[in-house]
Amino acid sequence: MPDTAWQAKDLLTIRGLEKGQVELILDTAESFREVASRPIKKVPSLRGRTLLGLFFEPSTRTSSSFEIAAKRLSADWVSFSSASSSLAKGESLIDTARNLEAMAPDLVVVRHGHPGVPRMLAERLGCSVVNAGDGAHEHPTQALLDAFTIRRSKGRLEGLEVAIIGDIEHSRVARSNIHLLLLMGARVTVAGPRPMMPLGIEQMGVEVAFSTEDAVRDADVVMMLRLQLERHGATRFPSLREYFEVFALTEKRLAGAKDDVIILHPGPMNRGVEIASEVADGPYSVILEQVANGVAVRMAVLYLLTLRREEGE
Amino acid sequence: MPDTAWQAKDLLTIRGLEKGQVELILDTAESFREVASRPIKKVPSLRGRTLLGLFFEPSTRTSSSFEIAAKRLSADWVSFSSASSSLAKGESLIDTARNLEAMAPDLVVVRHGHPGVPRMLAERLGCSVVNAGDGAHEHPTQALLDAFTIRRSKGRLEGLEVAIIGDIEHSRVARSNIHLLLLMGARVTVAGPRPMMPLGIEQMGVEVAFSTEDAVRDADVVMMLRLQLERHGATRFPSLREYFEVFALTEKRLAGAKDDVIILHPGPMNRGVEIASEVADGPYSVILEQVANGVAVRMAVLYLLTLRREEGE
Amino acid sequence: MPDTAWQAKDLLTIRGLEKGQVELILDTAESFREVASRPIKKVPSLRGRTLLGLFFEPSTRTSSSFEIAAKRLSADWVSFSSASSSLAKGESLIDTARNLEAMAPDLVVVRHGHPGVPRMLAERLGCSVVNAGDGAHEHPTQALLDAFTIRRSKGRLEGLEVAIIGDIEHSRVARSNIHLLLLMGARVTVAGPRPMMPLGIEQMGVEVAFSTEDAVRDADVVMMLRLQLERHGATRFPSLREYFEVFALTEKRLAGAKDDVIILHPGPMNRGVEIASEVADGPYSVILEQVANGVAVRMAVLYLLTLRREEGE
Numbered sequence: 039m040p041d042t043a044w045q046a047k048d049l050l051t052i053r054g055l056e057k058g059q060v061e062l063i064l065d066t067a068e069s070f071r072e073v074a075s076r077p078i079k080k081v082p083s084l085r086g087r088t089l090l091g092l093f094f095e096p097s098t099r100t101s102s103s104f105e106i107a108a109k110r111l112s113a114d115w116v117s118f119s120s121a122s123s124s125l126a127k128g129e130s131l132i133d134t135a136r137n138l139e140a141m142a143p144d145l146v147v148v149r150h151g152h153p154g155v156p157r158m159l160a161e162r163l164g165c166s167v168v169n170a171g172d173g174a175h176e177h178p179t180q181a182l183l184d185a186f187t188i189r190r191s192k193g194r195l196e197g198l199e200v201a202i203i204g205d206i207e208h209s210r211v212a213r214s215n216i217h218l219l220l221l222m223g224a225r226v227t228v229a230g231p232r233p234m235m236p237l238g239i240e241q242m243g244v245e246v247a248f249s250t251e252d253a254v255r256d257a258d259v260v261m262m263l264r265l266q267l268e269r270h271g272a273t274r275f276p277s278l279r280e281y282f283e284v285f286a287l288t289e290k291r292l293a294g295a296k297d298d299v300i301i302l303h304p305g306p307m308n309r310g311v312e313i314a315s316e317v318a319d320g321p322y323s324v325i326l327e328q329v330a331n332g333v334a335v336r337m338a339v340l341y342l343l344t345l346r347r348e349e350g351e
Numbered sequence: 352m353p354d355t356a357w358q359a360k361d362l363l364t365i366r367g368l369e370k371g372q373v374e375l376i377l378d379t380a381e382s383f384r385e386v387a388s389r390p391i392k393k394v395p396s397l398r399g400r401t402l403l404g405l406f407f408e409p410s411t412r413t414s415s416s417f418e419i420a421a422k423r424l425s426a427d428w429v430s431f432s433s434a435s436s437s438l439a440k441g442e443s444l445i446d447t448a449r450n451l452e453a454m455a456p457d458l459v460v461v462r463h464g465h466p467g468v469p470r471m472l473a474e475r476l477g478c479s480v481v482n483a484g485d486g487a488h489e490h491p492t493q494a495l496l497d498a499f500t501i502r503r504s505k506g507r508l509e510g511l512e513v514a515i516i517g518d519i520e521h522s523r524v525a526r527s528n529i530h531l532l533l534l535m536g537a538r539v540t541v542a543g544p545r546p547m548m549p550l551g552i553e554q555m556g557v558e559v560a561f562s563t564e565d566a567v568r569d570a571d572v573v574m575m576l577r578l579q580l581e582r583h584g585a586t587r588f589p590s591l592r593e594y595f596e597v598f599a600l601t602e603k604r605l606a607g608a609k610d611d612v613i614i615l616h617p618g619p620m621n622r623g624v625e626i627a628s629e630v631a632d633g634p635y636s637v638i639l640e641q642v643a644n645g646v647a648v649r650m651a652v653l654y655l656l657t658l659r660r661e662e663g664e
Numbered sequence: 665m666p667d668t669a670w671q672a673k674d675l676l677t678i679r680g681l682e683k684g685q686v687e688l689i690l691d692t693a694e695s696f697r698e699v700a701s702r703p704i705k706k707v708p709s710l711r712g713r714t715l716l717g718l719f720f721e722p723s724t725r726t727s728s729s730f731e732i733a734a735k736r737l738s739a740d741w742v743s744f745s746s747a748s749s750s751l752a753k754g755e756s757l758i759d760t761a762r763n764l765e766a767m768a769p770d771l772v773v774v775r776h777g778h779p780g781v782p783r784m785l786a787e788r789l790g791c792s793v794v795n796a797g798d799g800a801h802e803h804p805t806q807a808l809l810d811a812f813t814i815r816r817s818k819g820r821l822e823g824l825e826v827a828i829i830g831d832i833e834h835s836r837v838a839r840s841n842i843h844l845l846l847l848m849g850a851r852v853t854v855a856g857p858r859p860m861m862p863l864g865i866e867q868m869g870v871e872v873a874f875s876t877e878d879a880v881r882d883a884d885v886v887m888m889l890r891l892q893l894e895r896h897g898a899t900r901f902p903s904l905r906e907y908f909e910v911f912a913l914t915e916k917r918l919a920g921a922k923d924d925v926i927i928l929h930p931g932p933m934n935r936g937v938e939i940a941s942e943v944a945d946g947p948y949s950v951i952l953e954q955v956a957n958g959v960a961v962r963m964a965v966l967y968l969l970t971l972r973r974e975e976g977e
Contacts, residue, residue, distance in 0.1 A: 075455070140953070141956065305450060411744060411763070639766040
């Protein structure tokens with residue numbers, strides 16, 4: 039098992055992480071990655087630890103990725119969804135969390151529709167808190183698994199040209215990725231419909247392009263965002279067809295990218311909306327590797343934070 | 352632990368299985384059956400394996416039977432229901448399944464309302480797929496546990512007279528059982544209201560009777576089907592009372608069967624609709640043994656398919 | 665591991681327990697309590713046992729408390745909620761339970777909105793049944809964890825003055841606590857709005873007070889009940905504000921209690937309705953200790969009942 043030099047109690051945002059912390063997570067994930075290819079996909083690292091999943095938004099891939107990661111570390115995973123919780127009885131989120139904490143979990147994974155909920159919990163709980171997505175704010179383990187996937191493919195993050203395309207304003211995936219990629223020395227270009235582009239986005243240190251073609255030109259990495267159809271009605275964008283015609287990643291639009299470009303998407307994909315199926319399933323796509331790597335990265339995060347607690351306190 | 356000569360990646364239908372495959376499953380189930388009577392109801396066979404349950408239809412007994420089977424084999428069981436899944440976000444079933452597969456499960460158990468979904472997944476996934484019921488198509492583990500229950504009671508399947516009574520047309524249980532019983536050399540008579548009897552059913556190799564009395568005459572085994580009240584409104588059959596009066600299995604109607612007849616029902620039962628309570632709870636009923644045997648048969652299926660993977664590939 | 669002299673198959677009510685049984689549970693819980701403070705929060709006592717959770721009412725803290733207790737005992741925990749169960753298909757509760765029992769669980773934990781359901785199941789099932797709350801009837805593990813919390817704080821139960829305040833009539837928590845406290849030799853005073861006070865409550869052996877101030881005078885322990893807002897509309901009590909003004913536990917009202925009074929609440933709390941936040945979070949509150957102790961007490965109950973089965977039969 040990897041030695042841990044991890045100090046922080048929580049993983050709430052990418053913003054504020056140091057380069058060394060990111061490298062420690064990615065290196066640890068590397069050492070866990072091969073566990074999935076063993077017949078016995080299990081290490082004893084977190085045997086007898088209690089990890090709680092609090093998912094206040096529906097989720098398949100993220101909650102299952104954490105659950106599988108926890109079980110492969112031999113931890114006990116106990117999961118709650120909002121539907122079955124005391125929140126239905128009007129209890130405050132903080133009381134719910136404090137009550138859960140009184141049961142002595144080692145770590146809580148939380149997804150919530152409102153930005154800042156994970157931080158609020160982390161400030162009040164003694165145990166570790168991992169943000170599994172909070173509103174349009176951050177989704178740090180997604181950015182870490184994206185970085186891990188890019189690094190495995192390209193051997194590095196520094197100096198890469200990365201295009202991020204879609205609804206930048208409402209995407210926690212975009213926000214976490216921009217922070218992480220810039221921290222690690224990549225160059226980031228964003229593109230998307232104007233109503234989905236935050237004012238002053240340039241001040242984060244990214245380039246802004248006005249079309250998918252412009253954004254992908256010479257890109258090493260293209261990261262497509264999910265158009266959150268459940269969020270927008272027809273109000274923000276005239277039609278899905280039009281979105282596809284203007285912004286979707288198609289084979290033709292990919293022509294300007296580097297020859298060894300890789301395509302990422304956090305899923306779930308809207309095929310024929312933000313991405314053409316031939317690209318999603320094509321030779322440059324690393325979308326399923328992202329999912330596989332997600333388990334390894336989450337194993338690393340659960341491992342580092344949980345074991346930090348004993349040593350640090 | 353039993354040696355495995357199992358070759359097939361998936362268990363999707365009974366149709367297409369060979370006799371030797373059925374016998375291997377039933378013999379393996381026999382060796383797992385006594386695990387449930389031990390104080391420590393667990394064997395280490397699938398330790399560190401990840402098994403996924405994808406239940407797109409509500410289910411208590413089937414999903415819990417698989418979950419208990421998985422845990423008694425020491426596997427990690429991770430379960431999804433449609434409500435909490437990305438399907439709610441419009442993702443295609445295949446993308447959901449591919450994503451789950453990227454997390455490196457050894458096997459996926461799937462129940463779905465549409466026939467053919469398990470096969471579609473099996474064709475696209477590298478891991479094993481077990482059909483836990485697909486629409487009105489097949490429910491192979493149910494037929495296997497029924498056969499296991501009959502064989503334990505009668506010592507054999509060959510030459511037995513089996514009556515299957517109810518909504519034959521819409522029953523995956525009936526379809527899987529007919530294939531399995533005929534394969535193993537039993538004789539099958541079906542009965543039910545005419546609108547619930549498939550045209551040309553005789554071509555499957557079964558006898559057709561026009562009443563419950565006729566069907567059960569000289570039967571060794573009577574298998575009652577659940578009237579799927581949630582499927583039919585009042586449209587197909589005038590009234591539940593009338594169904595009971597004409598087709599239900601009552602003590603009186605059972606009189607013509609063999610003296611040592613056994614009664615099966617896949618559950619959940621509609622007491623007073625397709626079966627009288629005194630029969631369901633009576634001396635010939637093996638309905639609760641079916642449930643108990645279900646765990647052993649599913650242990651066998653999970654065991655054989657999961658361990659096949661290593662050896663076959 | 666503690667030796668067990670436990671004989672009873674089920675834990676359905678506090679009423680009917682003997683003093684020695686309560687002491688055995690509390691002493692066993694004491695020996696499990698420190699497990700939560702170990703890095704490896706797990707003992708092998710129930711390895712390979714199958715425990716089922718049947719929650720027909722939504723629950724966070726109780727179901728998670730049992731789940732965590734089960735996992736810390738190394739048991740396999742399989743959980744059902746009514747939404748996903750065959751009950752949706754019209755199956756009777758008894759048939760559901762019998763079917764689950766056929767899968768050979770060692771113990772079933774059941775919560776249900778109707779009083780008496782756990783007893784009905786216990787009479788029909790061979791395995792142990794634990795009542796996790798049945799309507800307004802009883803909630804024995806809550807009373808046990810309350811008693812455990814009081815005993816740890818005060819060193820004893822006998823001779824203590826305990827005030828229980830709120831909707832006595834509809835509270836299973838109150839009912840179980842009254843039985844338990846009186847059995848163990850405490851003196852109990854109840855208070856609450858008149859429509860929430862059962863007629864003839866004095867015959868249980870408790871004092872009745874007409875205000876929170878009167879009830880808490882000289883109390884060693886004050887137990888506030890949750891106002892079940894989801895049960896009462898505005899019908900039983902004019903307004904939440906009025907409830908707060910008349911019955912809520914505030915710092916001021918607490919003044920008459922003993923100097924070392926402790927405050928309990930079963931949760932989830934309605935802050936500003938039955939309890940002021942400064943009391944809930946104040947120095948006398950042991951509310952979060954209750955939650956922590958709940959896991960230890962449930963470990964004790966699961967342990968004693970499950971292992972009783974082998975020795976007794």
